[in-house]
Amino acid sequence: MAFSIAVQIDDFDVGQEYSDLVANDVSAGAVVFFVGRVRDFNDGKNIASLSLEHYPGMTEKILQQILDEARRRWQLVSARIVHRIGDLQLGDQIVFVGTASAHREHAFQAAEFLMDFLKTSAPFWKKEKSRDGSFGWVESKDKDDKAAKRWE
Amino acid sequence: MAFSIAVQIDDFDVGQEYSDLVANDVSAGAVVFFVGRVRDFNDGKNIASLSLEHYPGMTEKILQQILDEARRRWQLVSARIVHRIGDLQLGDQIVFVGTASAHREHAFQAAEFLMDFLKTSAPFWKKEKSRDGSFGWVESKDKDDKAAKRWE
Amino acid sequence: MIRVVFFAQLREQLGTAKLDVSIERVKTLSELKQHLSLQNPSWESALANTKLLVAINHAYVKGNHALADGDEVAFFPPVTGG
Amino acid sequence: MIRVVFFAQLREQLGTAKLDVSIERVKTLSELKQHLSLQNPSWESALANTKLLVAINHAYVKGNHALADGDEVAFFPPVTGG
Numbered sequence: 251m252a253f254s255i256a257v258q259i260d261d262f263d264v265g266q267e268y269s270d271l272v273a274n275d276v277s278a279g280a281v282v283f284f285v286g287r288v289r290d291f292n293d294g295k296n297i298a299s300l301s302l303e304h305y306p307g308m309t310e311k312i313l314q315q316i317l318d319e320a321r322r323r324w325q326l327v328s329a330r331i332v333h334r335i336g337d338l339q340l341g342d343q344i345v346f347v348g349t350a351s352a353h354r355e356h357a358f359q360a361a362e363f364l365m366d367f368l369k370t371s372a373p374f375w376k377k378e379k380s381r382d383g384s385f386g387w388v389e390s391k392d393k394d395d396k397a398a399k400r401w402e
Numbered sequence: 403m404a405f406s407i408a409v410q411i412d413d414f415d416v417g418q419e420y421s422d423l424v425a426n427d428v429s430a431g432a433v434v435f436f437v438g439r440v441r442d443f444n445d446g447k448n449i450a451s452l453s454l455e456h457y458p459g460m461t462e463k464i465l466q467q468i469l470d471e472a473r474r475r476w477q478l479v480s481a482r483i484v485h486r487i488g489d490l491q492l493g494d495q496i497v498f499v500g501t502a503s504a505h506r507e508h509a510f511q512a513a514e515f516l517m518d519f520l521k522t523s524a525p526f527w528k529k530e531k532s533r534d535g536s537f538g539w540v541e542s543k544d545k546d547d548k549a550a551k552r553w554e
Numbered sequence: 555m556i557r558v559v560f561f562a563q564l565r566e567q568l569g570t571a572k573l574d575v576s577i578e579r580v581k582t583l584s585e586l587k588q589h590l591s592l593q594n595p596s597w598e599s600a601l602a603n604t605k606l607l608v609a610i611n612h613a614y615v616k617g618n619h620a621l622a623d624g625d626e627v628a629f630f631p632p633v634t635g636g
Numbered sequence: 637m638i639r640v641v642f643f644a645q646l647r648e649q650l651g652t653a654k655l656d657v658s659i660e661r662v663k664t665l666s667e668l669k670q671h672l673s674l675q676n677p678s679w680e681s682a683l684a685n686t687k688l689l690v691a692i693n694h695a696y697v698k699g700n701h702a703l704a705d706g707d708e709v710a711f712f713p714p715v716t717g718g
Contacts, residue, residue: 265417279441289431374635390632526717542714
């Protein structure tokens, strides 16, 4: 479990993910994680729920490639990406990215890198349901493209 | 508990800290945390344990100032700093920094900022016990000063 | 045979999630797009969207690309996970 | 009275965690350091260390600074928490 990815319908337990990341490894002096959750506002719309579609097979392949690239760039003891699919409600957890390293700057940078590339290259799509009952596909954001470009 | 600090002998529970950070707040779409742990190597020495001294009163004041500054700089829903003092063993948790925001870049930057300033301005001092039984005060690192300077 | 798959908005716009095209008819990605637009004129504008991403066998490609029997070609809008 | 406190290596080098100095004798930080070195000649080099940090009433100060009755002055090495 030192380096792993998961695409799943089920929720994840952040405390458990953290424990798994540092399990029995006393060189993991620095642990960073990110959790993305369904939030109430997006692009000015009142969000009620989300539906997450993905491209089975390609999603896992891309997440694994991003993880491998992070291992090449930084000294990591462990790292993990978990992304949920299916129907999610307000406040539900969507994504977990965790990194452990002997060095804090490596753990932070790798976690940001993983999120930036996940956002722009992993084939997931969000469809939002607003509180007024309307549905709409989430638009990709220029700032996410810019965030990913800084690692080139 | 939306914004709080703690200096304590007791360990902290990362899962619980995470839950407290996002409790009932559906605007916290992005949560970042950092955990620092006692690691086995530092400056080439084999570490067996640590003792953490601090300046009671000033420590809490500085941590609060750092937290207030992060709130001024970024849009945060909640943030927390927990730092332990006293005797710690290999693998023990030392510090927790958590940030929650509607925006991932705010959560990441605030967490890095909190750690960088904690490292260079909060009056804590580590004394290491090596596996050969010798004791030594940890030296401050130039790279920590540099990390803090990037926020000026 | 080429397996063609569509996702998200594009899947909804085309009303199709997947279809198969004979490799005899399309030797390249450009030919595949032309073929799809000819067969389904209402798809033309959706498939002409320059923001669409294209993957062959789960790997992103840009520009034109040769196709081989058994390839899976995916068309989809910019991704929005995370 | 000025309360003077020392931490970490410095506390160990001086063999002292805290002491009080009469405000009559020291009106500024510089005078305080001079006073401490005169009273304890073995402290002089440790207190002359330019890397030492200084705080008055829990706030960092740089350079010289006036002292007032009741102030708490802290001397300590660069911090190493986190």
